[in-house]
Amino acid sequence: MSLLKVEGLTTAFKTSRGEITAIEDVSFTLGEREILGIVGESGSGKSVTALTIMGLLPNPPARVASGEVRFDGKVLTRLSDTRMQKVRGSGIAMVFQEPMTSLNPVFTIGEQLMETLRAHERLSPRAQRERAVEILTRVGIPSAAQRLGDYPHQLSGGQRQRVMIAIALSCRPRLLIADEPTTALDVTIQAQILDLLMDLRDEFGMAIMIITHNMGVIAQTADRVLVMYAGRIVEEAPIEALFERPTHPYTRGLLECVPSLDQDRARLAAIPGTLPDPARRPRGCRYAPRCALRIEACTTAIPPLLGIEAEHAAACIRAIPA
Amino acid sequence: MTRLVLRRFASALPILLMVSLITFALMRLVPGDPSAVIAGLSATPEQIAAIRADLGLDQPWPVQLWRWYAGLLHGDLGRSLLLGQPVVEATFLRLPVTLALSAYALVITLLFGLIAGIIAALRQNSWVDQAAMLAAMLGISVPSFWLGLLMILLFAVNLHWLPTGGYIAFTDDPLGWLRTSTMPAISLALLQAGLLARITRSTMLEVLRQDYIRTARAKGLPRHLVIFKHALTNALIPITTVIGITVSLLISASVVTETLFSIPGIGQLLTQAVLNRDYPMVQGGLLIVTALLVLVNLIVDIGYALLDPRVRYDTA
Amino acid sequence: MTPLEVGAQAQGEASAEAPGSRRRPFVATLGRLLRHRLFLTGLCLFGIIVLAAAFAPIIAPEDPNRLAMRFKFLPPGAEYPFGTDNFGRSQWSRVIYGAQLSIAMGLAVVALNAVFGTLIGALAGYFRRLDDPIMRVNDALMAFPAILLAIGITAVLGPSTIDAVIALAIAYIPRTARIVRASVIVLREMEYVQAAIAAGAGHWRILRHHILPNAMAPLIVQLSFLFAYAVLSEATLSFLGLGAVPPTPTWGNIMAQGRQYMTEAPWIITIPGVALMITVLGLNLLGDGLRDVLDPRLRVQP
Numbered sequence: 008m009s010l011l012k013v014e015g016l017t018t019a020f021k022t023s024r025g026e027i028t029a030i031e032d033v034s035f036t037l038g039e040r041e042i043l044g045i046v047g048e049s050g051s052g053k054s055v056t057a058l059t060i061m062g063l064l065p066n067p068p069a070r071v072a073s074g075e076v077r078f079d080g081k082v083l084t085r086l087s088d089t090r091m092q093k094v095r096g097s098g099i100a101m102v103f104q105e106p107m108t109s110l111n112p113v114f115t116i117g118e119q120l121m122e123t124l125r126a127h128e129r130l131s132p133r134a135q136r137e138r139a140v141e142i143l144t145r146v147g148i149p150s151a152a153q154r155l156g157d158y159p160h161q162l163s164g165g166q167r168q169r170v171m172i173a174i175a176l177s178c179r180p181r182l183l184i185a186d187e188p189t190t191a192l193d194v195t196i197q198a199q200i201l202d203l204l205m206d207l208r209d210e211f212g213m214a215i216m217i218i219t220h221n222m223g224v225i226a227q228t229a230d231r232v233l234v235m236y237a238g239r240i241v242e243e244a245p246i247e248a249l250f251e252r253p254t255h256p257y258t259r260g261l262l263e264c265v266p267s268l269d270q271d272r273a274r275l276a277a278i279p280g281t282l283p284d285p286a287r288r289p290r291g292c293r294y295a296p297r298c299a300l301r302i303e304a305c306t307t308a309i310p311p312l313l314g315i316e317a318e319h320a321a322a323c324i325r326a327i328p329a
Numbered sequence: 330m331t332r333l334v335l336r337r338f339a340s341a342l343p344i345l346l347m348v349s350l351i352t353f354a355l356m357r358l359v360p361g362d363p364s365a366v367i368a369g370l371s372a373t374p375e376q377i378a379a380i381r382a383d384l385g386l387d388q389p390w391p392v393q394l395w396r397w398y399a400g401l402l403h404g405d406l407g408r409s410l411l412l413g414q415p416v417v418e419a420t421f422l423r424l425p426v427t428l429a430l431s432a433y434a435l436v437i438t439l440l441f442g443l444i445a446g447i448i449a450a451l452r453q454n455s456w457v458d459q460a461a462m463l464a465a466m467l468g469i470s471v472p473s474f475w476l477g478l479l480m481i482l483l484f485a486v487n488l489h490w491l492p493t494g495g496y497i498a499f500t501d502d503p504l505g506w507l508r509t510s511t512m513p514a515i516s517l518a519l520l521q522a523g524l525l526a527r528i529t530r531s532t533m534l535e536v537l538r539q540d541y542i543r544t545a546r547a548k549g550l551p552r553h554l555v556i557f558k559h560a561l562t563n564a565l566i567p568i569t570t571v572i573g574i575t576v577s578l579l580i581s582a583s584v585v586t587e588t589l590f591s592i593p594g595i596g597q598l599l600t601q602a603v604l605n606r607d608y609p610m611v612q613g614g615l616l617i618v619t620a621l622l623v624l625v626n627l628i629v630d631i632g633y634a635l636l637d638p639r640v641r642y643d644t645a
Numbered sequence: 646m647t648p649l650e651v652g653a654q655a656q657g658e659a660s661a662e663a664p665g666s667r668r669r670p671f672v673a674t675l676g677r678l679l680r681h682r683l684f685l686t687g688l689c690l691f692g693i694i695v696l697a698a699a700f701a702p703i704i705a706p707e708d709p710n711r712l713a714m715r716f717k718f719l720p721p722g723a724e725y726p727f728g729t730d731n732f733g734r735s736q737w738s739r740v741i742y743g744a745q746l747s748i749a750m751g752l753a754v755v756a757l758n759a760v761f762g763t764l765i766g767a768l769a770g771y772f773r774r775l776d777d778p779i780m781r782v783n784d785a786l787m788a789f790p791a792i793l794l795a796i797g798i799t800a801v802l803g804p805s806t807i808d809a810v811i812a813l814a815i816a817y818i819p820r821t822a823r824i825v826r827a828s829v830i831v832l833r834e835m836e837y838v839q840a841a842i843a844a845g846a847g848h849w850r851i852l853r854h855h856i857l858p859n860a861m862a863p864l865i866v867q868l869s870f871l872f873a874y875a876v877l878s879e880a881t882l883s884f885l886g887l888g889a890v891p892p893t894p895t896w897g898n899i900m901a902q903g904r905q906y907m908t909e910a911p912w913i914i915t916i917p918g919v920a921l922m923i924t925v926l927g928l929n930l931l932g933d934g935l936r937d938v939l940d941p942r943l944r945v946q947p
Contacts, residue, residue, distance in 0.1 A: 063546055088552070096549030103547075108540040113562050113638055122558075123548040158638040174548060347785030352797075359801045466933075470926035472877055474884055475918035478900065482907050482914070581790030585881050599793065600885050603800040611800045619789050626788075 009036040010214050011060070011182060015074035016084075018059045021067055027285045028072065029055040030238045034312075037182070042208060042215045044229030044246075046222060046261065050282045052238040053218045057184045059084075061101055062091045079181065097127040100175035104187035106167035110159040116143075116170050117155030120177055127178045138177065146173045146203060165196035172203065179211060186218045201227055222261060226250065231318070234258045237283055237293035240312060244319040254321040257294045292323070300325050333634055333641070341627050345620055352616045353397050356608050357390065367410060367606050384609070406613035411605050416613030419598065424621075427587070427594035429499055430517070431579040433510050437518035438525055438575060443568075445522070446529025451556065453534060461526060468523025474585045477516035481590075484512065494591035513590045517582050521575050528571050532564045539563070566637050573629035577622045677938045684934025690927030694920065698745040709738035710892045718910045728912040730903065739894040740917055746895050747876050747924065750810050754875035755868050757814035758821045763864065765818065766825025767852055771833055780826070786819040792878055799887045806889040809882050813875055824867050828860035862939040869935055873928035880921050896921045 016033040019026045030052040037043050045053045058064045060076050062083060076083040079098060083091065095101075103109045111119060120142070121135040130138065136155070143151035146169040159167055168188065175183055185204065189197035205228060208215055217228055225232055225246070232249045234242040234257065242255040253259045260278040280297035289295055291306040298305065304324055312322045359366065364381040381387050384407075385396055400406060406416040449461040485493040491512055497505030536542065537560055545559040584596035591597070595618060602610035634640045678684050697704065713733035721728040727736035769779040786794070795812040802808035832838060838855050846855075882888040883897030891898050896917035903913030 061547060063543060092549045092551055094549070095547055101547040103540060103544065105540050109544045111541040111545065111559050111563070113566070113636070114559075122550065122554070126548065126550050126554075160639050171544070174544075178549075343781065344785050344788055347781060348788050351782075351785055351789075355797055355801055466926065466929060467922075470873070470922055470929050472880060472918060472921050472925070474881060475900065475914070475921065478904065478907065478914050478918070482911055486908055577790050581792045584792060584796060585885060588885055599796060600887075603796055604886060606800070608800070611797055615789065615793060615797045618793060622790065623788050 010039050010041075010079065011037040011216075012077040013056075013060065013074070014077070016056070016059060016076060017072040017074055018055055018064065018069060019072040020069050022286070024286050028238060029069075029285065030059070030235075032074070033235075033238075033240055034074075035233055035240065035243065037214050037216060039181075040208060040212055040214055042205075042217060042228055042230045044225040044232045045216065045218045045235060046220065046225050046232060047235035048220055048282055050237075050285075051235040053220075053235055054186055055238075056235070057101065057186050057216065057218055061095060061099060061184065062086070062088070063095075063101075093127070096123055096175075096180070097178040098180055099182045099184060100178070100180035101184045101186065102168070102171050102175050102188050104190050106164050106171055106191060109171055110167055112159055115156050115158055116162070117157075120155075120170070120174050123174050123177050139173075142173045142177050143170070145207075146170070146176070147199075148173070165192055165200065168192060168196075168200055169203070172200075172207070176207060176211065180213060182214045182216065183207075184216045184218070187220070188217070189224060190219070190221070197224075198227075204228065234261070237288060238285070239293060239309070239322065241294065241323070242321045243312065244321075248316070248319045252316075252319070254315055254319070254326045255294075255323045256298050256300050256325070258321075260297075334631055337627055337630050337634075341623050344623055348619050348623070349398070349401060349616055352612050352619075353394060355615075356612045357393070359608070363606075363608060367608065406616065407609035409602070409607055409610040409613075411602060411607040411610060416610055417617070419610065420595065420614050420617045423594050423598050424617075426496060426498070426592060427580060427583050427596060429506070430510055430513055430583060430587075430592065430594060431576065433514040434517035434521070434579050435572075435576065437514055438521040438579075439572075441518070441522040442525025443529055445526040447533055447556075447561070449526065449530040450533030450537065458530075462530070465523040465526040468519045468526070470523075471519060473516045473520055473582055474589050476519055477512065477586060477589045480512045480516060494589070496590075496592045496594075509590075509592070513586045513592060516589075517579055517586050520582070521578060525568075525571060525575065529564065529568060532567050533560060536560045536564045562636075566633065569629055569633045569636060573626045576625050576629075580618060580622065674938060678934060681934045681938060683930045684938070687927045687930025687932075687934060690923050691931060692927075694744050694924045694927065695748060697741050698748045701741045701745050705735070705738040705741040707735045707738045709734060709742045709894045711735070718906070720910075721912055721916075727916050728910065730899075730910065730913050731906055736899075736913060736916060739899055740896070740920055743894045743896045743899060743917060744920060744924075746806070746889060746893070747879060747921070750806065750813075750879045751872050751876040753810045754813045754817065754879075755872050757810070758818055758871055759864070759868060761814070762818045762821025763825050763857065766822040766827075767829050767857065767860075769822065770826035770829025771848070771852055771856065776826075779822075783819045783822055786815075787823070789816070791816040791820075791874075792881065795878060795882065796885075796887060799882065804887050804890055806893070809879060809888045812882075813878055816878075817871055817874065821864070821867055821871065824863055825860060828863055829856055832856045832859055866932060866936045866940055869928060869932035873925045873932065876921070876924050876928070 013036070014034050016030060017028055018030050019028045033052070033056055035043070045056065047053050055064070059069075059071060060078075060083065071084050075085070078094065081094070083094060086094065110116065117136075117139055120139045124130055124135050124138055139155060140151045143154065148154055148166060148169055154162075159170075162170065168191075172188075183204075188204070189200050192200060201224065204215060204217070207213075215228075217224065219225060229246050231245050232243070233240050234249075234255065236257050242249070242253070242258045244252075244254075249258065250262065253262050257278070278297060283289060283293060283296065289306065291304075291308055292298070292301075292310050295301045295305040302325065310322045310324045312320045313326070314320045315326060356363070362377070362381075364377045364384065364386055365372070368377045368380050378387075385393055388396070404417055408414065409416055409419050412419055445461045445465060449458040452458050481493050484490045491508055494509075496509050499506040541563075542555060542560055545555045550559075580595070583594060584600055586592070587594045587596035588600050595614060599611065599614045599618075601607070602614060711734060713729070716725070716729050716733035717731055719725050719729040719733070721736075725735050725737060727740055730736060730739070765779060765783070769776045769783070789797075791813075795809075795816040798812035798815055799808055802811065833856065838851060841851050841855050879888055880895065880897035880900075883895040884901045886898070886901065888897055889895045891902065899917045900914045903910065903917075907914050
C-alpha cells in the first residue's frame, strides 16, 4: 500500500480578480522509502502541492476546492487543524528553500529543535538534549553539544539547512517534503546536502518528496518524477524513462536546457515564452502556446494523463506510445 | 554586553551636551531685555538691573556659558523666580508625580494597545480588526484634554464618582491615588494606545508572513506557541523602540493633563513657569525632563539589544 | 510562487514609479486615491472644516466677538445653533472663526516644515560633509518632546498666533528633516543619480530634478500627519493660554474659558472639541490613504 495518495487535488485562491486555481486535478502516489521528484518552473504549482498536503496554506484565501490527500490511512484534507498539527512534524516534515529566513532569529537552534520534540513526544529535558545533540551530529554539525546555544545568525547557510533537516527529522517522520532544499546554497554544499538526504532516507526508512526546478537535482536523487506545468501534472515517469524517453514536449524542452548541478541557479528559461497568467490560462493544453508541435486539436480540450508504457504517462495528444 | 551598554552611553553624551547648549541658547534669544520682561511694566531701572545681575545677564555670554556648565556640573540650575526654590529641587519634588502618572498611563497603553493590535492582526480584515482599527483611529484623533474635560463632566460633575482634580500620592493613600489618577491616565493613554495598536497590528502582520512562522507551523507546534512564542517575540523587538517614543510623548502630554486635573507634576510646573516668565525654571525644567527622556531612550535601546540576539552578539 | 505572491509583486512593481515620467502616474495615483475609502472619508471630514473656514463670513455673519450679555448661556437652538457663552457671544461664529485660525496655523506650520525640513534634510542627505554637524543639532532638537520644546519657545517669544506657529514649526522641522534626509541618502546612491553626477550635472540641478521629486512621497505622507499634529498642538497651546490671546477665538481658548461653566453650559466645551476631532480625524485618514497609495512600505509612525 502506498504511504501517500493524492487524488484529484485542486487548490484555489481567492484574489481580487476572482478565484484562481493554483493546482488542478493533481493525482499521484508515493510509496514507502521512495524518493519522488516534482519538477517544473516557478509558478507551476509544485510548492502549492506540497503546502496543500501539509495544510499550511492560509485559509482564506486558499482552499481545497476538490480532491483529497490520504496519508497513512488518514484523509488529511478532512482533518481539523488541531489533528493536523499532530501529523505535521511527526508524520510529514518539511524543509524549505530559504535556510537564511526559515529559522527564527531570536531562539537558539537547540530550543528550536527541542520544542519540536516537546510538541510530539513526552521527553525529559535531559532526553530532549540528548536527542538534539544526536540528530545534529547525524546531519553533520560538528561539536553539536556546544552549538545548541547558538543563534541562527551565527551559522552558515549550509549549516542552517542542516539544522532545518535535523528539525524535520527529529520526530522520525515517515515522509519528508523538501521544497527546493538546495537552491539557495553554494554548489559544493548543494551536493553534500543531497547526499545527506539520500543517506538519511536509507537510515530512517522514510519517503522523500523533493521539489525543484533543477533537473540535475532530480537526476541525482529521485526514483520517480512528476513534471508539472501551469498547475497540472503533464508527465509522470520513473527516472530512467524520463531521461531516456521524455514524452511531453515540455519535458523535452526542460531536458534540452538541463542545467548540470554545478551550474547553480540556471533558470529553465531556454523554452521560448512564459507560463500563462493563472487567471487567463488557455482553454486547451496549457503548454500549447509555447509548443513547437502544436496542432489545432491541442487548443480545444485539456489532454488527459495517459499511460505510454508501464508507470510512464504523459498529458499530450501528440505523445506516441512506445 | 558591557561594551554595548558603554557604547550606548557614550553615544548619548554628545546629545546631552547639545541639548544643554540649546536650552542655554533658547533663553538668551528672548527678544529685548528679559530682565525688563520679568520685572514688569512698572519696574524701576534699578529693579531691572538687580534682576539682570541676579540672573547673571550682565556678564558677557562666554562667562554666562561657563557659569551655566559650571552650575550643571554641581547640579545647580539657578533659582526659580516664582517659587524662590532651586530649580533642581523644584523639579525633583514634582518628578515622582509625573512619573507615577506616566507609568499608570503606560500600563493602560500597553494593555489596550498590544491586545487590540495583536487581535486585529490575527483576525485581519474581519469585523474585529475593523472595529479595533476604527477605535485606534479615533484614539489618535481625539484631543486628550477634551477627552479629559468630557470625563470630568461625566464622572466627576454629573455622577460624582471621582474628584474633578487634585492629587493624592500613592504612598499616602493608594486608593486615593487611583481615584485621582485614573481619569488623567486614561486621557493620556488614549492617543498612545491608538498608536501602539496600529503599530502592533502592522508589525504582527509583517512577522506572521515570515518564513520562520511557516517553519514553526510545519513542525506541528500548537497555534498558541506559533503566535505567542514565535511571532510575538519577534514583533516585540520593533515595538520596544516605539515604547521609548511613547514614554516621551506621555511626559510631553502631561503638560496639559496636569494643568487640566490640577496635578502638581512637572507639566503643571513648566506651564506655570512659562505663563509667569520664570525663565530659569523653564530652562532648567526643560533640560532635566529632556535629559531624563534621553536616558529612557537609552534604556529602551539597551533593552532592544537584549531582545535581539543579532544585535546582542554582533556588538558584544 | 502562489498567485497571491504574484499579485503582491505586481502591486509592488506598480508603486515603484520610474523616475522621469511623472505625468501619467500622477493621474493614476489620483485615481487610486479616489477609490480609497478611508482617504475619501478623510477628504470629506477635512473638507467640511476647510469649507466652513473659507466661507466663515457668509455662513457665520455674526461677529464672533460681539458681546450680548442678555443672551448669555443660551443652549443650542434655532437662533444660536451652537448656543452662547458667558458673554452671550455666538458659539457658531466663534467655532467657525476658530476653524479659520486652526486651518491657517496648521497650514503655516506645514508650509514652514515643507520648506525648511526639505532644505535641511536635503543638505544633510546630499552633502556628506554637512551630514554630521546638521544631524547632531537635529538629533538634539528631536530629543526634546515636541510640545515641551514648543512651550519653551513660546516662553521666549510670548503668547501670540505667529509665535505659536514659529514654536510648533521649530519643534517639528527636525522630524521632517530626518525623513527627507533618509530618502535623499537612498536616492543619492541610485544609478541614475550617479550617472547625472558623472555627466557633470550641478548639485543644485541634481537635487531639484533627480532627487527631490522622487523623495516627495514620504514627505507628503509626513506632512499630512504633521498637519494633524499641528492643529492638535495649537489647540493644546491655546488651551494652556500659550497660543492666540483672547478674545481672538481658537478652539483651544474657547474650551479653556468654557471650563468654568461646564455645568451650566456644557456645549461651550463639547462643540469645539468635536470640530477639533473631525479635523484631526480627517487629516489622519488622509494621511493613511496617502501612505497606502504613495508609499505602501511606510508604516504607521508616531
